[in-house]
Amino acid sequence: MARIVMKFGGTSVGDCDRIKNVARRVKAEVERGNEVAVVVSAMSGVTNQLVDYCKQISPLYDPREYDAVVSTGEQVTIGLLAIALQELGLDARSWCGWQLPVRTDGAHGKARIESIDTTGMLAAMNKGQIAVMAGFQGLGPDSRISTLGRGGSDTSAVALAAALHADRCDIYTDVDGIYTTDPRIVAKARKLDKITYEEMLELASLGAKVLQTRSVEMAMKHRVRVQVLSSFVDMPGTLVCDEDEIVEKELVSGIAYSRDEAKITLVKVADRPGVAAAIFGPLADNNVNVDMIVQNVSEDGKSTDLTFTVGKADLDRAIKVLEDRKTELAYERLVPDSDVVKVSVIGMGMRSHAGVAQKMFQTLAEKGINILVISTSEIKVSVLIAEDYTELALRALHSAYGLDVQ
Amino acid sequence: MARIVMKFGGTSVGDCDRIKNVARRVKAEVERGNEVAVVVSAMSGVTNQLVDYCKQISPLYDPREYDAVVSTGEQVTIGLLAIALQELGLDARSWCGWQLPVRTDGAHGKARIESIDTTGMLAAMNKGQIAVMAGFQGLGPDSRISTLGRGGSDTSAVALAAALHADRCDIYTDVDGIYTTDPRIVAKARKLDKITYEEMLELASLGAKVLQTRSVEMAMKHRVRVQVLSSFVDMPGTLVCDEDEIVEKELVSGIAYSRDEAKITLVKVADRPGVAAAIFGPLADNNVNVDMIVQNVSEDGKSTDLTFTVGKADLDRAIKVLEDRKTELAYERLVPDSDVVKVSVIGMGMRSHAGVAQKMFQTLAEKGINILVISTSEIKVSVLIAEDYTELALRALHSAYGLDVQ
Numbered sequence: 186m187a188r189i190v191m192k193f194g195g196t197s198v199g200d201c202d203r204i205k206n207v208a209r210r211v212k213a214e215v216e217r218g219n220e221v222a223v224v225v226s227a228m229s230g231v232t233n234q235l236v237d238y239c240k241q242i243s244p245l246y247d248p249r250e251y252d253a254v255v256s257t258g259e260q261v262t263i264g265l266l267a268i269a270l271q272e273l274g275l276d277a278r279s280w281c282g283w284q285l286p287v288r289t290d291g292a293h294g295k296a297r298i299e300s301i302d303t304t305g306m307l308a309a310m311n312k313g314q315i316a317v318m319a320g321f322q323g324l325g326p327d328s329r330i331s332t333l334g335r336g337g338s339d340t341s342a343v344a345l346a347a348a349l350h351a352d353r354c355d356i357y358t359d360v361d362g363i364y365t366t367d368p369r370i371v372a373k374a375r376k377l378d379k380i381t382y383e384e385m386l387e388l389a390s391l392g393a394k395v396l397q398t399r400s401v402e403m404a405m406k407h408r409v410r411v412q413v414l415s416s417f418v419d420m421p422g423t424l425v426c427d428e429d430e431i432v433e434k435e436l437v438s439g440i441a442y443s444r445d446e447a448k449i450t451l452v453k454v455a456d457r458p459g460v461a462a463a464i465f466g467p468l469a470d471n472n473v474n475v476d477m478i479v480q481n482v483s484e485d486g487k488s489t490d491l492t493f494t495v496g497k498a499d500l501d502r503a504i505k506v507l508e509d510r511k512t513e514l515a516y517e518r519l520v521p522d523s524d525v526v527k528v529s530v531i532g533m534g535m536r537s538h539a540g541v542a543q544k545m546f547q548t549l550a551e552k553g554i555n556i557l558v559i560s561t562s563e564i565k566v567s568v569l570i571a572e573d574y575t576e577l578a579l580r581a582l583h584s585a586y587g588l589d590v591q
Numbered sequence: 592m593a594r595i596v597m598k599f600g601g602t603s604v605g606d607c608d609r610i611k612n613v614a615r616r617v618k619a620e621v622e623r624g625n626e627v628a629v630v631v632s633a634m635s636g637v638t639n640q641l642v643d644y645c646k647q648i649s650p651l652y653d654p655r656e657y658d659a660v661v662s663t664g665e666q667v668t669i670g671l672l673a674i675a676l677q678e679l680g681l682d683a684r685s686w687c688g689w690q691l692p693v694r695t696d697g698a699h700g701k702a703r704i705e706s707i708d709t710t711g712m713l714a715a716m717n718k719g720q721i722a723v724m725a726g727f728q729g730l731g732p733d734s735r736i737s738t739l740g741r742g743g744s745d746t747s748a749v750a751l752a753a754a755l756h757a758d759r760c761d762i763y764t765d766v767d768g769i770y771t772t773d774p775r776i777v778a779k780a781r782k783l784d785k786i787t788y789e790e791m792l793e794l795a796s797l798g799a800k801v802l803q804t805r806s807v808e809m810a811m812k813h814r815v816r817v818q819v820l821s822s823f824v825d826m827p828g829t830l831v832c833d834e835d836e837i838v839e840k841e842l843v844s845g846i847a848y849s850r851d852e853a854k855i856t857l858v859k860v861a862d863r864p865g866v867a868a869a870i871f872g873p874l875a876d877n878n879v880n881v882d883m884i885v886q887n888v889s890e891d892g893k894s895t896d897l898t899f900t901v902g903k904a905d906l907d908r909a910i911k912v913l914e915d916r917k918t919e920l921a922y923e924r925l926v927p928d929s930d931v932v933k934v935s936v937i938g939m940g941m942r943s944h945a946g947v948a949q950k951m952f953q954t955l956a957e958k959g960i961n962i963l964v965i966s967t968s969e970i971k972v973s974v975l976i977a978e979d980y981t982e983l984a985l986r987a988l989h990s991a992y993g994l995d996v997q
Contacts, residue, residue: 201644201647201648204648205648235667238607238667238671239670239671239674241607242607242610242611242671242674242675242678243674243675243677243678245678246674246677247673247674247677249684250670250671250673250674250677250684250685251670251674252670253666253669253670253673253685253687254666254667254670254671256666257663257666257667260659260660260662260663260666261641261644261660261663263659264645264656264657264658264659264660265644265645265648265656265660267653267656267659268645268648268649268652268653268656268657269648269649271649271652271653271656272648272649272651278655278656279656279659281659281736283689284734284735328690329690330687
């Protein structure tokens, strides 16, 4: 017997028929002899409606009251799913965050889970009862309802799996797993059987919006095995797990891309100590996150060109911050460019194998794609290129690293 | 400074604009120098939608899960109203039933309030914070959410007023007070300034559906002064209070009617001891409530006619129970009649004044209205008449007791 946490998102519980369908999937898992706890989101559309109500009343709503309002979406789903499970002859009960409780910090609207007291739930599960827990919510130190921020139900599920020492946390969603790259762009994209936490983290933060980044961090920290699979088709998905569990390691596991970045070049910035701090300090103070940075070699020993990327949504704010300091920073001109894409090659294998970056540069060069900025980490190489080349680059790299479906 | 509990029903908080309107009414009360706690229902339509979801999943839903689902309606409203009050510059916070807690018995779906712990709420109110409490909900002995049954928010408000030792509980609704009779039928109906708990109880249970019966019982028990007034127009309503507070007592306060009754006559029932028990025992066992009962004088010393009323919804069940026992009860035939109405004259004054019943019988006789059944209590006289005469009877009685607007 294994202990499994099953998590279903808003689309999977979008109406009463879909909730009944989820109940059948849970029943099938129970009939395989497994002990099951379920975590659910609000029915799709409900949270948006509730958020909209808060904004209608006041754009500057109190996040504690916002939490009281929006947390009701999940509370409805857990009650309905418990009823649906009972209708199938199973023993089940719903659990609100405050009923366990799921303790969080006090950051209402974007709280972090600190601990989960599973005493009551485990006692009920030991008697054969299926636990149905509301995702996205907990109890703050002020004894008021807190929510984890959008997409937080994944994190709730992983945290519950950790607290219950579950054998696996199955995240049911509207895709059937993690792919080597975006299958809407690369037809030969392949579903991965397994992927490491580290690779998944890079993929998640690079725009493959299947799992919330924080849930992957939590899974990695507590070594929770997470499976991503479809709630609509009945087949295995992708297991996110420890490196040790993956026997056949690929050099490169996937190619990610993000259109959410914009590039800024400061032409002829003074080349002297303290300039980088004078530029990036004010940006950070204004909540502009800077990702990739490249500084050209100075030609005249006095000035240089500095290029970096910021989130597309932050571009206007970044430009204003820099223009306000033009005299102080003494650059000649500022060149923004939002028609760019960041393409990343990700793989644990590149820690021990040289040549991964070289193959990327070469492949892009063969296709005539100019690289604007490069950044690397232990398990990934990212390049910034013109957005028009996104599809071409993805397909070429996917083939070059031998990822295409045979 | 007075301490006031204000209660707003579903229509009053039906959308975001109406919630803002409620916030303005609360602000006005605070600006009069009063300390305020607010109790609200779910936005109109929301509870029905949630109940419908439960029924869609399973007609035989678990009432504990039903409570988890339907209690979310009030939770949304308290959060939104707290935000609206803050938007007006007031300090306010929402309170779910479990947060005080409002302790109830374990009858999920129709729980009764047992006690309210106001420690936390009072501490916050003493600092000038407006408390916004969810009506209709509490915490059962199983530490799960309970609900009080439909219309329970009135009871929540009165119970909170009792627990807070409030000076008054104002129930805002879509009518502007309690009338001497139904103004849709009698154009000369008059709004009462004051009415006693006892009279209001008779009115409430006789079909004047302004206040939930249980809330009036609770108000009477704890001597909570309740005002019924409109949430849409700004004028005093009707105060439900102790008899001592009413200086000018009317002989008769109001005329109520109920179309929810049906009459059954058993012709030629054996006239011997134990027959009444043999008839009404099985009806009670089958959850049929019997209201008025009249037994004719026996003519032959052997048999008699027995007439009584039951709820219209219970009529078919009552007939089946009696027909199943026809041999045992030995009646000649059963005559049902659902085209009847119960008209009641209500007034504290009739305890000390004779002639109230006589005036009723005489007035109806003058209009040629036949009385089918009569029943009386200390403060009311009820008659059953043919339904067609409802309006005629109400207008005639309203004039006869001098209740008409001058």
